[in-house]
Amino acid sequence: MHPPTTQPETTQRQISDEIAERQRRETDAAASAARPLAVHPRRDFAPYRSTTLRHPTHELVRADPEEIELVSPAFGHTDVAAEESDLTIQHAGEPLGERIIVTGRILDGDGRPVRNQLVEIWQANASGRYVHKRDQHPAPLDPNFTGVGRVITGDDGSYRITTIKPGAYPWKNHRNAWRPAHIHFSFFGSAFTQRLITQMYFPGDPLFALDPIYQSIVDPAARERLVAQYDHDVSEPEWAIGYRWDVVLTGPKSTWMEPEDADHA
Amino acid sequence: MPEQPTTDEAFDAADLPGADAHPEPHTGPLGQTPSQTVGPFFGYALPYAGGPEVRAPWQPDAIRVHGTVRDGAGDPIPDAFVEIWGADAAGRPATARGSFARDPHGFAGFGRAAVDRDGHYSFTTVKPGAMRAGSAPYLLVTVFARGVLQHLFTRAYFGDEPEANAADPLLARVDAERRGTLIAEPDGERSYRFDLRLQGDGETVFLDYGTEV
Numbered sequence: 001m002h003p004p005t006t007q008p009e010t011t012q013r014q015i016s017d018e019i020a021e022r023q024r025r026e027t028d029a030a031a032s033a034a035r036p037l038a039v040h041p042r043r044d045f046a047p048y049r050s051t052t053l054r055h056p057t058h059e060l061v062r063a064d065p066e067e068i069e070l071v072s073p074a075f076g077h078t079d080v081a082a083e084e085s086d087l088t089i090q091h092a093g094e095p096l097g098e099r100i101i102v103t104g105r106i107l108d109g110d111g112r113p114v115r116n117q118l119v120e121i122w123q124a125n126a127s128g129r130y131v132h133k134r135d136q137h138p139a140p141l142d143p144n145f146t147g148v149g150r151v152i153t154g155d156d157g158s159y160r161i162t163t164i165k166p167g168a169y170p171w172k173n174h175r176n177a178w179r180p181a182h183i184h185f186s187f188f189g190s191a192f193t194q195r196l197i198t199q200m201y202f203p204g205d206p207l208f209a210l211d212p213i214y215q216s217i218v219d220p221a222a223r224e225r226l227v228a229q230y231d232h233d234v235s236e237p238e239w240a241i242g243y244r245w246d247v248v249l250t251g252p253k254s255t256w257m258e259p260e261d262a263d264h265a
Numbered sequence: 266m267p268e269q270p271t272t273d274e275a276f277d278a279a280d281l282p283g284a285d286a287h288p289e290p291h292t293g294p295l296g297q298t299p300s301q302t303v304g305p306f307f308g309y310a311l312p313y314a315g316g317p318e319v320r321a322p323w324q325p326d327a328i329r330v331h332g333t334v335r336d337g338a339g340d341p342i343p344d345a346f347v348e349i350w351g352a353d354a355a356g357r358p359a360t361a362r363g364s365f366a367r368d369p370h371g372f373a374g375f376g377r378a379a380v381d382r383d384g385h386y387s388f389t390t391v392k393p394g395a396m397r398a399g400s401a402p403y404l405l406v407t408v409f410a411r412g413v414l415q416h417l418f419t420r421a422y423f424g425d426e427p428e429a430n431a432a433d434p435l436l437a438r439v440d441a442e443r444r445g446t447l448i449a450e451p452d453g454e455r456s457y458r459f460d461l462r463l464q465g466d467g468e469t470v471f472l473d474y475g476t477e478v
């Protein structure tokens with residue numbers, strides 16, 4: 001028996017209806033303005049309840065990037081040991097779960113590789129439990145899995161990590177809310193304005209349609225860019241299942257232009 | 266690694282039936298990868314030893330930059346973290362490798378600090394020089410938190426640079442009544458306070474570098 005917990009009142013049906021309504025509104029607004037749907041999530045995406053008091057209500061102010069914004073911190077191989085890209089060898093024993101390899105390239109919006117930059121990852125274990133003191137999911141910790149890794153990209157912008165497939169886990173956004181399995185990724189680009197923290201998902205997850213964090217990206221094509229692809233050429237015989245996930249970081253427009261509506265914010 | 270099979274015929278997964286169900290790379294032609302929230306459980310992964318010490322606190326030129334991250338109700342946010350990235354005292358970005366494994370006598374430029382239970386963060390760094398003639402010196406500040414689906418950029422200018430601030434083109438574009446949210450005010454010996462308010466009264470001015478797509 002699982003332990004009793006207090007469950008929020010809001011149902012999945014209510015959340016799913018809110019998601020559909022908001023996405024319809026965004027799609028209509030983009031169509032009538034003849035502009036594409038936004039790539040990034042809407043910061044005020046109310047079906048993800050934690051946004052309510054944590055999104056700015058003022059328009060962001062356009063800023064001309066100066067030199068510090070056009071370069072990035074200088075990480076290097078002195079910062080990260082090669083073993084840090086393998087999350088299955090950090091303890092005395094092997095972690096439980098499905099061993100996987102995730103690899104891909106980090107590119108900027110012009111297709112140039114993001115070289116020698118830091119990639120950080122963290123994730124739940126195969127049971128869907130994080131090594132975090134505030135994770136209260138009653139699923140077992142794995143003494144052989146911490147779920148934290150780092151890697152520096154190669155000259156071609158490539159990265160490669162070995163880990164185990166994380167489990168889905170419950171959260172308290174609404175009643176019976178479950179996050180699709182995901183790995184958290186943090187990237188630095190060649191300019192600080194390319195900074196990106198995101199989540200990588202696994203193909204075919206039945207929880208996608210129900211998850212207000214994944215669905216906060218209202219453009220379906222953009223959402224799918226967070227889903228890795230199974231790649232048989234990455235799988236290794238009798239060792240690990242392979243996934244490919246490429247990432248595109250876009251920086252500031254190369255030419256600064258005073259916005260047309262130069263109204264003060 | 267386990268032993269490899271002894272025979273390995275030329276095998277291409279693309280030859281299999283159904284393999285063309287996904288003929289295109291999933292990213293498409295350089296479509297940008299969207300952001301997602303950092304979530305609540307980054308605390309054991311992203312903070313690192315020395316992350317808040319961009320300049321060792323015992324260095325004579327070290328300054329403290331600290332503040333509280335608050336939500337729309339004015340309550341401290343206990344699960345946020347802040348990154349700063351700033352030029353050196355001469356206005357030049359740091360270029361030496363080793364932003365994690367830092368040299369205690371050097372200056373990394375980059376720092377990361379998780380907030381405490383009261384939403385408070387604190388860095389030691391150097392006061393940057395201005396990078397352009399006519400611009401005031403500042404630190405680039407980035408905020409991440411559970412509930413924040415895409416990080417927020419802002420800048421911390423320095424309250425003891427009134428003349429440079431008065432001439433700064435970005436500060437000039439911000440409404441006078443909101444400009445103060447971009448100023449780290451001196452609050453002690455070599456110490457500056459820079460609070461971050463994500464929403465509501467005194468909402469921090471957040472910046473768009475053309476990346477709001």
Ligand SMILES: [Fe+2]
Pocket residue numbers: 124179182184304306
């Ligand atoms: Fe997560």
